[in-house]
Structure formats: structure tokens, C-alpha cells
Amino acid sequence: MERRLRIDGHTLLAGVTGWPVAHSRSPLMHNFWLEQRGINGAYVPLPVVPGSFDVAVRGLQAAGFRGVNVTIPHKESAYRIVEEHGRLDRSAQRSGSVNTLVFAPDGQIEGYSTDGDGFVANVEAHGIPVKSGRALLLGAGGAARAIAASLLDRGVDVAVANRTRARADALAAQLSGIAVIDWAQAGDVLPSCQFLVNTTSIGMDGGADATFPLDLGRADAGLVVCDIVYVPRQTALLRQAASHGLRTVDGLGMLIHQAGLGFEKWFGAAPEIGPAVEALLDADL
Ligand code: ATR
Numbered sequence: 451m452e453r454r455l456r457i458d459g460h461t462l463l464a465g466v467t468g469w470p471v472a473h474s475r476s477p478l479m480h481n482f483w484l485e486q487r488g489i490n491g492a493y494v495p496l497p498v499v500p501g502s503f504d505v506a507v508r509g510l511q512a513a514g515f516r517g518v519n520v521t522i523p524h525k526e527s528a529y530r531i532v533e534e535h536g537r538l539d540r541s542a543q544r545s546g547s548v549n550t551l552v553f554a555p556d557g558q559i560e561g562y563s564t565d566g567d568g569f570v571a572n573v574e575a576h577g578i579p580v581k582s583g584r585a586l587l588l589g590a591g592g593a594a595r596a597i598a599a600s601l602l603d604r605g606v607d608v609a610v611a612n613r614t615r616a617r618a619d620a621l622a623a624q625l626s627g628i629a630v631i632d633w634a635q636a637g638d639v640l641p642s643c644q645f646l647v648n649t650t651s652i653g654m655d656g657g658a659d660a661t662f663p664l665d666l667g668r669a670d671a672g673l674v675v676c677d678i679v680y681v682p683r684q685t686a687l688l689r690q691a692a693s694h695g696l697r698t699v700d701g702l703g704m705l706i707h708q709a710g711l712g713f714e715k716w717f718g719a720a721p722e723i724g725p726a727v728e729a730l731l732d733a734d735l
Contacts, residue, residue, distance in 0.1 A: 462491035463514065464716045467498045467506060468521035475731055476519055479709050482730055483721035491717055503527040507551065511559065516716035517552040519709075525549060525592070532561030541567060544603070545596035546624060550712040562715070565593060566600030568708025569678070573645075573699050575707070575723065578674055580604050583644030586636060588662060590617040593678055594649040595624065602627050606645065611636035611663075613650075637664045640673070646691075647676045653685035662687065666694045677701050681735055702731060 466476045472495060480493035496518065498506040503524045510518060520528040528548040532538050536559035542548045548561035570580045585601050587594050590612035598608045602625060609629040612618035622628040631639055640646065646669070651657040657679075666675070675691035680701035688698045706723055713721045721727070 456490060457492060458490070460490050462489065462516050462717055463494070464491070464516050464518060464712075465494040465496040465510075466519040466521060467496045467503065467510075467524055469497055469499055469523060471495045471497045471521065474521065475705070475734060476709060478730060478734060479706065479727055480713055482727055483710075483713055484717065486722060486726075487717070487719050489717050489719060498524065500524075504531060507531060507559070511553045515553060517550065517560075517712070519712055520549050520551060528561060532559055535559060536561060539563075541596075541599075544599035544625065545592070547592050547596060549708070550715065552715050562711070563596050564708040564711040565704070566596035566598075568706075568711060569597045569647075569676075569704045570600045570604060571707040571711075572703035573674070573676060575703060576697075576699050578697070578699070580606060580645075582606065584609065584639075584642055585645035585647060586611065586631070586639055586643045587647045587649055588612070588636065588652075589649035590614070590621045591649065595621055597647060597649060597678075598625055598628060601645075609639050609643070634663050636662070637668060640664060640666075640669050643670065644672060645674050645676065647678070648685070648687055649678050651679070653677065653682075653687055654679045655681045666690055666696065669694065669696060671695070673697075674699060678704055680705055683732070683735065702728060702735075706731065 466474050484491045539562045541563045542561045545563040547563050550562040550564050552560040584607040587610045609631050610618045611631040611633050613633050618630045622630050652660050674697045676699040677685045678701040679685050683700045691698045710721045710723050
């Protein structure tokens with residue numbers, strides 16, 4: 451779709467703050483949706499150097515932006531600003547992170563985390579209900595906490611295994627209801643799980659090429675294997691799962707769904723999450 455650039459006094463503005471931020475695929479998605487929905491808006495990359503996040507956020511708010519996404523290295527600053535001066539949504543409180551800021555009309559800054567709900571929405575978009583059963587999460591970083599919170603909120607039991615056990619224990623201390631499994635023993639709980647979710651960087655292009663302590667041959671036939679890594683889309687874990695006849699959910703859809711939740715808050719319309727935006731991103735991977 452050809453974008454007709456139309457910037458005027460009514461243009462709604464949003465963007466992504468990060469450092470570096472040039473690699474972000476968010477502008478591609480949001481500007482595509484703006485054009486598709488016929489909304490007079492623009493979404494721009496905002497390179498904000500470390501140490502300047504607070505002043506940048508105040509400036510963007512003062513300049514009339516609707517809000518921004520927040521990526522590395524500013525997520526902690528975003529959480530702190532909203533905790534001290536704004537309104538932390540439940541999603542942000544539960545996940546302990548903020549990836550979406552909304553500059554509300556009353557002058558407040560609202561902070562949300564859309565990762566966990568984006569993950570769940572993506573799985574459900576594959577026709578897989580997320581409302582019961584047990585999930586084994588691999589990893590205990592920020593993404594794991596957001597996903598664990600959303601799964602627990604929907605009534606799914608969560609077990610977490612992490613290479614560094616202390617981080618999994620810390621996660622369990624922050625969110626009640628999580629069972630911690632030793633990394634080397636992760637495979638033991640697999641037969642009783644309906645979801646397996648990789649939130650580690652294993653399988654990522656240019657990342658660690660370590661393997662998981664799991665034998666998917668022991669999984670229940672109904673297991674759904676999810677990876678939040680999306681470069682490459684078909685990770686070794688997903689390929690292995692498919693070879694065992696298991697259903698798989700790749701990470702690209704989560705990226706799209708979590709973005710869609712922010713779009714709706716800033717621009718007041720739900721974006722169309724379908725093959726068109728997926729193809730657009732796929733071509734850019
Ligand atoms: P994010 O916020 O995206 O979740 P993170 O906080 O850096 O990222 O977490 C990365 C996760 O990948 C961690 O759980 C990390 O395990 P450790 O806590 O032991 O570091 C996991 N991870 C990264 N490389 C790994 C590897 N080679 N083997 C196992 N786990 C790995």
C-alpha cells in the first residue's frame with residue numbers, strides 16, 4: 451500500500467523511544483495500520499540517549515504526542531516515571547514493566563505492559579483457548595514475567611525453568627502461584643503441560659545457540675509449543691515441535707498483537723491484525 455504522507459495540525463502522533471531504535475519494526479506496523487484505517491496519524495522512531503528519557507517523555511507529552519512505546523534501555527525509567535508521577539495499569543504492575551505510555555487528556559501518564567496480553571491474544575488468534583491447563587515457561591526475564599502474569603490471570607498454572615535458578619525463584623516471589631523447576635529437570639513436567647513457551651534468547655539469530663533440556667517426544671500430543679523469538683520465525687524448537695506433530699505458535703504474532711494494543715489506546719481504533727501486516731513484517735525480517 452502506498453503511503454500518502456499527510457501531516458497537518460490534526461495529525462495524531464506516537465512513536466517508539468529506544469537507543470538504538472533504528473532497527474525497530476514498530477513504525478512499519480503502526481504506519482501501515484494508520485494508512486489502512488485512514489487515520490490522520492504518524493508513528494516515528496525516537497532515538498533517546500540513555501539518561502535523557504525523563505526529559506524526552508516530558509517533551510513529547512508537552513508537544514502533544516498521544517503516547518509512545520518504550521524499548522531498551524528505557525523500560526525501567528518508564529516504570530519509575532509512571533510509578534512516581536502517573537498511573538500504572540494492572541498489566542504493568544503485574545509484569546513489573548512498562549512498554550507503552552499513554553499521555554492522558556487529564557495530564558497524567560498511564561503505563562501499560564502489552565507483552566503478556568499480546569502473547570495470549572496471539573495464541574488465541576490461532577484458535578487455541580487460553581483459560582486452563584498448565585504452561586512450562588523457559589526463561590525468567592522481563593518477557594517471562596509478563597507472559598506468566600497474563601497466563602495466571604486467565605487460570606493457567608505456570609511452571610518456570612531458568613538456567614539461573616535464582617532468577618526463577620525471584621519471579622515466583624513476585625507473582626504468586628508459580629512453580630519453579632530446575633532447568634535440567636524441565637523435561638520432567640512436560641508430559642503434564644498444555645503449553646510450552648520459550649522466552650529465552652535461545653534460537654535467536656546471532657544469539658545463544660544452546661539447546662533446551664527437553665525431549666519433545668515425551669510431550670502430550672495436545673501440547674502447544676510457543677516461541678517468542680521471531681528472527682528466525684521458524685526456530686529450531688518450533689521445527690522440532692512440528693516434526694513431533696505438535697501445534698506451534700511463532701513469535702511474530704505476539705509482536706503484532708502487543709503493538710495492536712498500543713495502537714488502539716493512542717488512535718482509538720482497533721488495527722486489522724491479519725495476513726497483510728504479517729506479510730509486511732515477514733518481508734522485513
Ligand atoms: P527478556 O527481558 O527479553 O526476557 P532477559 O531479561 O535478558 O530478556 O532474559 C533472557 C532470558 O534468556 C533469561 O532467562 C536467560 O537466562 P539466565 O537468567 O540464566 O541468564 C535466558 N538465556 C539467555 N541465554 C541462554 C542460554 N544460552 N541458555 C539458557 N538460557 C538462556
